[in-house]
Each structure stands twice: as C-alpha cells, then as structure tokens.
Amino acid sequence: MANPLVRKLEHGAPLSDEEKDALAKLMVGARPVGAHEDLIAEGDAPEHVHVVLEGFACRYKMLPDGGRQIMAWLVPGDFCDLHVSLLGEMDHAIATLTPSVIAFLPRNGLEVLAEDHPTLTRALWWATLVDEAVLREWLVNMGRRPSPQRIAHMFCEVRARLHAVDLAPDAIMEFPLSQTDLADSAGISSVHVNRVLQQLRDEGLITWRGGVLQVLDVGALEAFAGFDANYLHLKGPPASHAH
C-alpha cells in the first residue's frame, strides 16, 4: 500500500513517479507513538516536518481555565508543521489522539525538492489551503449547527478524508478516539457527546464500537448533517491507485 502522504497529495496535483519516489525517500524516520502524547508544543520550531502515517493526531490549544480546544484532526497523510518555516514558531500544539506512527522529513530536503518540482510545490500548498478550508467548515459547524448535526458532520468529514487515502472502504474505519476527545473537538461536554451518540445510533445512522466507526448510510448521514464535500477540494471521485 502506497504512502498516505503521496496518496493524499495526488488529489492536489498530478505527481510524477519521480516526484513520488523522491518524496517517499525523504521520509527519514517513522516512529510509533502512544495515544495522548504531545508531539510538538506551542512555541516550538521543529527542525523536521512531521507527517502522520498511521493513527490520529490533532492540533489543539489549552486555555487558562484548563479547557482544551482541538482545532483539527490529523489523519494519515497530513502534515503537522509544514507552516513553521514561514511563521517562525508553532502557535498551537500537536498531540496524538490514538496510537500512531509519525514520520519526519528534513525541512531543507523538502524545500530543495520543491524548488526543482513546481508540481510538488503546488501539491504542498494545495494541502495547506485545504487545511484552511477544513478549518472554515469547522467554524461553521461550531457556530451554527446543533450538536447532533455537528458530530454527524465531523463523522462525514473524517469518512471522506480517510476514504481519500483508502482508509475507509465501505464507510467502515478505525476511529479509536475517546468521547472526551470528541467533546474537545466539537466544543461540547463529554456527557453531552455521549447522549448525542446514542441519538445517532438510535436513528440508525452510525455504529461506533471498539474503536471502529461505521457509517450505515453515507447519504443519510450527510443529509442529516448538511454535509457537502466541496470544501475538501478532492476534485471528483478519489483517484484509483494501481498496486
């Protein structure tokens, strides 16, 4: 199975085999990390670029009162800190949500490679801009959708994003987050998350058990949540990959 980073970037620009190989070869490390471990702290300026290869991580900020807001889920193929070289330092932290595998790319190596390959540069910036588009949709989700629709929308999105890297066949996916993590993502209490999940199960939209999420009827869940995948900019059906 191909590298999830490569699989993802192919949605952004048509990479040549040479570019794909060069990118894969740049990944110098692949370290397994446990659940709920901090990878990068606010204020850091990591030397390497981190990429999630397996599992789920997140961007988050802590508030003075101890509250935590998760601002993004990072799924296989997602960069953690591509933006650091331009912004100087992290303005938020990165942690794993589940046991994960994290790879590293030397920042210099990536920059040199990108200089020689405009298509790769396009793909990298495409990925950054899609992250921004996802953030906008999360804001809409928080601001305007009641909690059942909000949680449902998050499930629709994660299904679509995992599908784009071939990790959600038949709308069944590994999704071993805790309800507390979901609560910190959706901006509601974990008690309320629990009640909302019961409702989504009762309505026959999903099952979620033992860390495996199944969307029983993608169309129905998307209709319920008011989900439209346009903001993911995946440009048509996911590319099929020869093996």
Place this chain on the structure above:
Amino acid sequence: MANPLVRKLEHGAPLSDEEKDALAKLMVGARPVGAHEDLIAEGDAPEHVHVVLEGFACRYKMLPDGGRQIMAWLVPGDFCDLHVSLLGEMDHAIATLTPSVIAFLPRNGLEVLAEDHPTLTRALWWATLVDEAVLREWLVNMGRRPSPQRIAHMFCEVRARLHAVDLAPDAIMEFPLSQTDLADSAGISSVHVNRVLQQLRDEGLITWRGGVLQVLDVGALEAFAGFDANYLHLKGPPASHAH
C-alpha cells in the same frame, strides 16, 4: 499614507522598494462598494485577485436553514481570494460588511511578479498562513469562550490587526458593523450580542457608538478576553513607516 496591503505584507517579509512599487502598480482597479454587497459567490473562480483597501468585508457561508456564519473579517490589506488558483473555486462567499473600497490585481501579473521575487512570495504565503492561524483562534473562541469573552476577544483581534496597518491609533477605530453581523460572526443571536455589549460597556472596557469602537484599556480588555497576539505572527511591534 502607504498602501495597506504593502503595510501588512511588510510584517511578513522585508520587501524591497522595488517590490513594494511593483505590487502597488499591479493594483489595476479600486472600486467603491456599498455595505452588505456580495463580492464573490461560492463556486466562483474570480479572474482577478481582490484586496480590501478600505472598510470591512467578510468570508461567510449560508446554511440551508437560512443561518449565516461569518468565518473571517477582511480588513484593509487583506486578500479575498488569493487561494483560488490552487483550489479551483471558492468554497465560500465574500461580502462587504460596511462601505468599502476593493482593489483588483491581475492573477497572472501577481504570479509572474512573485516568481521573480522570492521575498514577495514568502510574504504572500505568510499572509495566507496567518489567515489560517486566525481561523484556528476563532475556532477556540467559538468552542471554549463564553460570549462576553468571545466578543471581547474579537475586539482585541480587530484592534491588533487594524493597528498593524496603522488604522487604530490610540485604540480608536472605525468599526461600523451591525450587531447582527457581529452575531453572525460570533455564533450567537443578535439579541444576546446586544446584552453582551451592554455588559462590556458597563465594565468600562469599551465604547462603541456611531460606528466608532474605542478600547478604553487595551490591557484590561485583553486580560478579560484571554487574548494573546502571538497567533497573528506580527513579529514584534508594528514596523514604523517613513512617509
């Protein structure tokens, strides 16, 4: 008074006089627009890049139930649609909030200029990444801060951003938004916005009258809101500009 776009970009990278001139000359149009007019619709792929020169605009999405979520305020110097060439089409709409002046830059011209000027390219991507950082903070704001702190935080941010383009001397600024627009930005009802504003006034933190917002004590408001400007990545005190 220099161009607000140039003033803003200088926070991101040290532009040469040649770059600043070239950028200013690229601005082919500067059209006055009334309040509450749509500039760009979801699904559009505008040929020119739009920049706000005066007034306030916003990014927003409409929901099926008629609700509107504003996801970003665009102040003088901000791009509306720099990302369109990479993402293909707008996944949200842009409208003015107040009477504004909007300028245009030919997309090709900007790209050619950027190709010849790596520093300018850096500045443009810096601006994009700061937009993303602001979005993250808005998400924290929506998810975790009670409404008085939330509104206060938005005022702190807009003061800092306007200050960065020299438009908020002494923490007094033109800010002629309606309470409804503020409500659609903060994700609360306009009735509640009104009550929150009374509270902020009663506590002596702000005045807001006739479209002019005054922050009476910047430190006090920032402490109240839990505001930390690090996410704006302005890198130290705003540059002073020779005239």
Place this chain on the structure above:
DNA sequence: CGGGCTTTTGAGCCAAATCAAAAATAGTGG
C-alpha cells in the same frame, strides 16, 4: 481479579435562544 479509565445514567441549573414589541437611528424624497 483488582485498579484505572471510559462510558452511561440521573437530576438540577444556567447561558443563550426565541418570540414579541418598543425605542432609537439613519436614510430618503419632497
């Protein structure tokens, strides 16, 4: 099989929504 986490249930409460109307402001045309 016992300790620690995560999920689930129950009861009471509060921030913010809704609905409805009045007061204040800002435009607009005569």
Place this chain on the structure above:
DNA sequence: CCACTATTTTTGATTTGGCTCAAAAGCCCG
C-alpha cells in the same frame, strides 16, 4: 429641513439545549 420609512438597537418574558455535579456500570489489561 422635515416628515416618513426602514433598519437597528434595546427591553421583556419565556423556553431550551447543553452544562455541571455525582454516581454507577462497563471495559481493558496486566
């Protein structure tokens, strides 16, 4: 410059979605 509208802002009364507090039940694993 003023009357006439239309929009905003403000107030009041009521309802509600989601929170907090607290405890029970289930689960994972050594």
